[in-house]
Amino acid sequence: MKQLRNFCIIAHIDHGKSTLADRLLQTTNTVGERQMMDQVLDDMDLEREKGITIKSKAIQLNYNYTGSDANYTGNRKYTINLIDTPGHVDFSYEVSRALAACEGALLLVDAAQGIQAQTISNLYLALENDLEIIPVINKIDMPGAMIEEVEDQIIELIGCKREDILHASGRTGLGVERILESVIERIPAPVGDPEAPLQALIFDSVFNSFRGIIVYFRIVNGSLKKNDKVRFIAAGKDYIADEVGILKMRPEARDSVQCGDVGYIITGIKNAKEVKVGDTITLTANQGELINGFEEVKPMVFAGIYPVETDQFEELRDCMEKLQLNDASLTFELETSQALGFGFRCGFLGMLHMEIIQERLEREFDQTVITTVPNVSFKAITTKGENLVISNPSEMPEQQRLEEISEPFIRAQIITKPEYIGNIMTLCIGKRGIIINQGYLTPTRVELIFELPLTEIVFDFYDKLKSQTRGYASFDYHPIDYRTSDIAKMDILLNGDKVDALSALIHRSRAHDFGRKLCEKLKDLLPRQQFMIAIQAAIGAKIVARETISAMRKDVTAKCYGGDISRKRKLLEKQKEGKKRMRQIGNVEVPQEAFLAVLKLDD
Structure with a gap:
């Protein structure tokens, strides 16, 4: 175990984690020249297209140490388990699970951008797990690199010495050898008892259709051998370890996996509900105790996901369970809708997370789905004193039965350049935000702390923040509490019929504006029919906005050349009667784009 090191790379989004991981794999010859490509650890098409890491990825490297460390034990061959983590705030649960499997972390800071919001939040996560932090300034070869200034920021943030900060370039490979030496010298070896009963913490899983x-x-303690009889403690099920091994570029089977190692096990489990992230694996014959796992994930955004064809519901359920294995932060429960039939009420960590889940369902499982308006969960007290949690507009009681309703608030940390303070203030106060603090981290970087209602930032806050600050602001948040608010349920009516999938819970002061925009958007998106369609936004019995789609008209008088006007009038009256009858029995088909349009309402 003295020759073993476990570490992960943490940073703000786009600070070069995956590129540095590529160079580490090249330097240790873990990946051959023919296999090498950019973002080699990101094996999802989505990750390559968007240029972001969505899933943490573990891989084992072998390294011949050439330094002169005081703890040097005589053996130059070290085994290093590296976990590359995402940087976006929506995937922070992936980061927290990766940190639990490590003893140290490389804290990466971009030499041109300096410390950003996720740099700080990921650092706090690492410190909570008592990890050894190695600060690294990346991209030092860039023309805009401010190395000394960024060094000062890091020293102020974590209180290290200037000589402890490493300089590197993930693109050129400069300083990568020194990083590997520092991992050996500064990150402690795993602590555990190889002779104790087996305790292995599950931090991830994936579904393979063959295995x-x-x-x-x-x-954490003990060791695991092939063909051992194992028990998943929380699930209470016993299995045979058909295959165990370590995680190289491809999983490599081994006869046994030792204490301190990161590895995988295949037992032929087919039911997704039997595997839970944070569970402990032990031996059936010599049982260890349950390890404290991870905190239960708290979804921030809720939306309905429905199959386009109602008979595909069971297939969608299987796909959701398989996807949940690979993304433990996804939660879902059964839901029905008048407009869309059977589906699921899903909980996500943010809007990007929701978008990624929808894309993955389509690409990996070939499921085309309809997603409803996202909203957050509210807490309500009825006039009878009942406490309700409302995460779906259909659960909202009538206004006369409501005593009070509370909405979730978050504490947002925004780091930006001083010239954009005015824009950010305008944006946040327009979203009902309260400024808590403003302070300068350095003369060119200012930190703003706001308390904001989560309802307001769910839709497009992050995009607007980026456009208002030309991409310079970074944003991070965590939930704080629930506060009493004037929340109303807004329904969308098409020819008097409610479309429950388009209902939304919204602050009363924003309802008129939101309703008007939504009606205008639906007018553009709904196909014209042979009859007139009235689109209305209503709060209770009060209509707050209306748009009308006029009927497609056939020119029934085209065959009348001249002659008496009464002939034309008779034909028009006949058409009018037909349209009236058609309107009574006609259905309005709501296309998929209409549900997505709600997410992209422009201010």
Whole structure:
């Protein structure tokens, strides 16, 4: 175990984590020249297209140490388990799970951008797990690199010495050898008892259609051998370890996995509900105790996901369960809608997370789905004193039965350049925000702390923040509490019929504006029919906005050349009667784009 090191790379989004991981793999010859490509650890098409890491990825490197460390034990060959983590705030649960499997972390800071909001939040996550932090300034070869200024920021943030900060370039490979030496010298070896009963913490899993569920774990105590009879403690089920191994570029089977190692186990499990992230694996014959796992994930945004064809519901359920294995922060429960039939009420960590889940369902499982208006969960007290949690507009009681309703608030941390303070203030106060603090981290970087209602930032806050600050502001948030607010349920009516999938819970002061925009958008998106369609936004019995789609008209008088006007009038009256009858029985088809349009309402 003295020759073993476990570490992960943490940073703000786009600070070069995946590029540095590529160079580490090249330097240690883990990946051959023919296999090498950019973002080699990001194996999802989505990750390559968007240029972001969505899933943490563990891989084992072998390194021949050439330094002169005081702790040097005589053996130059070291085994290093590296976990590359995402940087976006919506995937912070991935980061927290990766940190639990490590003893140290590389804190990466972009030499041109300096410390950003996720740099700070990921650092706090690492410190909570008592990890050894190695600060690295990346992209030092860039023309805009401010190395000394960024060094000052890091020293102020974590209180390290200037000589402890490493300089590197993930693009050119400069300083990568020194990073590997520092990992050996500064990150402690795993602590555990190889002779104790087996305790292995599950930190991830993935579904393979041929092998069943592949479970990734970190062994805390004991060791695991092929064909051992194992028990998943929380699930209370016993299995045979058909295959165990370590995580190289491709999983490599081994006869045993030792204490301190990160590895995988295949037991032929087919049912997704039997594997839970944070569970402990032990031996059936010599049982260890349950390890404290991870905090239960708290979804921030809720939306309905429905199959386009109602008979595909069971297939969608299977796909959701398989996807949940690979993304433990996704939560879902059964829901029905008058407009869309059977589906699921899903909880996401943010809007990007929701978008990624929808894309993955389409690409990986070939499921075309309809997503409803996202909203957050509210807490309500009825006149009878009942406490309700409302995460779906259909659960909202009538206004006369409501005593009070509370909405969730978050504390947002925004780091930006001083010239954009005015724009950010205007944006946040327009979203009902309260400024708590403003302070300068350095003369060119200012930190703003706001308390904001989560309802307001769910839709497009992040995009607007980026456009208002030309991409310079970074944003991070965490939930704080629930506060009493004037929340109303807004329904969309098409010819008097409610479309429950388009209902939304919204602050009363924003309802008129939101309703008007939504009606205008639906007018553009709904196809014209042979009859007139009235689109209305209503709060209770009060209509707050209306648009009308006029009927497509056939020119019934085209065959009348001249002659008496009464002939034309008779034909027009006949057409009018037909349209009236058609309107009574006609259905309005709501296309998929209409549900997505709600997410992209421009201010």
